[in-house]
Amino acid sequence: MKQLALDIGLAPVPTLENFVSVGNEAALEHLKLWVGNPRRSPVPTCLWGEGGSGKTHLLRAVRQALQDGGARVGWLDASILHPVDYDDAWEAVILDDVQLYTAEQQAAAFNWFVNAQTPAHGPARWVLAAADRPPADLQLREDLRTRLGWGHVFQLHALGEAERRSVLRRAADERGVFLGDEVMDFMLNRFSRDLSSLMMLLDQLDGYALRTQRAITIPLIKSMLENE
Numbered sequence: 001m002k003q004l005a006l007d008i009g010l011a012p013v014p015t016l017e018n019f020v021s022v023g024n025e026a027a028l029e030h031l032k033l034w035v036g037n038p039r040r041s042p043v044p045t046c047l048w049g050e051g052g053s054g055k056t057h058l059l060r061a062v063r064q065a066l067q068d069g070g071a072r073v074g075w076l077d078a079s080i081l082h083p084v085d086y087d088d089a090w091e092a093v094i095l096d097d098v099q100l101y102t103a104e105q106q107a108a109a110f111n112w113f114v115n116a117q118t119p120a121h122g123p124a125r126w127v128l129a130a131a132d133r134p135p136a137d138l139q140l141r142e143d144l145r146t147r148l149g150w151g152h153v154f155q156l157h158a159l160g161e162a163e164r165r166s167v168l169r170r171a172a173d174e175r176g177v178f179l180g181d182e183v184m185d186f187m188l189n190r191f192s193r194d195l196s197s198l199m200m201l202l203d204q205l206d207g208y209a210l211r212t213q214r215a216i217t218i219p220l221i222k223s224m225l226e227n228e
Contacts, residue, residue: 014060020159020167020195024054027154031058034126035065042117042124046148048131049156055130057196058156059096062128066092074112076105083108086115088122095129098148099138110144117147127151159195164188168198175206177216186218 016035021028027047034045047055063073071091076083078100086093093116095109116125131138135149159167165184172179179187179202191201208224209216 014057014064014196016058016061016065018196018199019054019057019061020199022159022163022167023157024154027058027156030152030154031062031128035062042126044113044117044127044129044147044151046129046131046135046151046153047156048134048153050132050158052194053156053158054194054196055156056096057194059094059128059130062092063094074116076109076112078102078105080105083112086112088115088119090116090125092116092126092128095127097131098129098140098144099131099133101140103141106141106144110141110147113144113147161188164193164195164198167195168202171199171202175202177202177206177209179216183216183218183221186221 016028016032019028030045047058049055063075066073072087072089074084074087074090074093075096076094077096081102081104083105093112095112098109101109113127116127119125129148131148134155135145135153138145138148140148165188168184168187169179187198187201191198205216205221205224209220212220212223214220
């Protein structure tokens with residue numbers, strides 16, 4: 001069954017606070033400590049894990065937190081075909097989905113990494129990267145691959161089916177919302193299984209159910225999709 005992306009106004013804004021950290025507490029705590037003081041430790045950090053483990057969520061959350069604090073951040077992902085030159089004004093460099101980088105992107109990432117870690121002026125800047133496998137296993141140019149494994153490396157673990165259901169049900173119970181098994185099956189089969197998106201969907205369903213004075217059922221979900 002085709003899953004629906006939450007592109008109808010339900011997609012959550014990634015934050016460190018709305019990241020469900022079950023199994024990934026150490027990585028989240030590391031990022032929170034660093035974001036609280038970007039200059040405290042310029043040691044690079046690399047997150048790796050399978051799809052749906054929350055890598056991009058955390059990278060975007062870190063970027064947003066830094067920008068909210070007035071910092072400028074260099075960001076590179078596989079969709080940026082022609083990266084800009086390194087900017088000395090950046091407080092940090094963030095590299096997402098490095099396993100997908102082209103030769104041009106790898107060259108830019110290496111240049112950004114070196115300039116961030118050994119700047120011509122001022123202290124070293126932090127480099128935060130993410131990939132689908134450990135740095136040692138990445139099929140990248142050797143100088144970039146080895147540098148990605150220099151510092152802190154955290155494996156992120158995606159929630160299993162039972163854990164995802166347990167977290168979702170607990171969140172519903174905390175809101176005083178009843179989710180029947182058929183409703184949960186519908187949510188998990190028809191929408192993105194990214195837990196942050198599911199939690200936002202639950203928030204939207206709760207609000208819609210309150211406004212319409214109806215219980216959360218499959219017809220209510222369909223009605224919300226048609227009217228919101």
